[in-house]
Amino acid sequence: MAVIPFLTADLSYRGFVSLPLITGDLNCETCTITRGGLVGLVLGGLYPIILAIPVNGGLAARYESAPLPEKGNILTYWTRVSKPVFRKMLFPILLQTMFAGYLGSKQYKLFIKALQLPEPGLEIQ
Template structure:
């Protein structure tokens, strides 16, 4: 008889099924937080994108194309933050790949900082710069000092966006911690159908 190693995919599927079964035992509010946490991070990122868009529009005196600039500044950060939080935090938690609360909080905070806070601000620069060039609403730089111009224009926006960026980072880190604790709570629940005597 040959000595076979157990197939890792079968064990992984069983672990995922067990975690999903345990999560379904949680109360609805807690289950919703586990399942839809990435949506909340995405909504905050969309709000950061709209705020950054508004600040750049004011600085560059862009008054046209409000919807054309506002829609991508809400949708793209929402989708990016939602997918990245789901991929870096929620999915690894639900599959058992992320087993450390500190790691979960760190990942959540980094996703909130990079994809939920900084990315929308950096995305607002080319969107509003293109609109300013198209509608000639602001005096744009010559070819030699483009970088200095955008750094000078962006400094006040980044100062004003500091609080929303930190809020997004803290919220995503807190959400990661909360999701980890809910998952631990779910895993400690007894199996459905088994009675403890």
């Protein structure tokens, strides 16, 4: 469970940002920053928390360390229990989002700079 968020975030970043940049489907810096930031937000910040909720619930049920909800209000129970976690994770999630957007910006600028270089073997006069 600890490796899955890292792998999905990396593969998604490559699929949504890096590959479209290389193939020419993404040619706008703002779009690159937005896509990078969204991948960082959803798959780098929210996805690990969403994965942790059922694992923690299963552990609480197995070891009876927390009172479990009644059958009718499971969704409201998990929402109420998860609110403090989301509040504490707000800064790391925002940091992850900004860092992924920054990486998207840097990758776009590097790609544009690479496209403007002359081909190897040609002399510049």
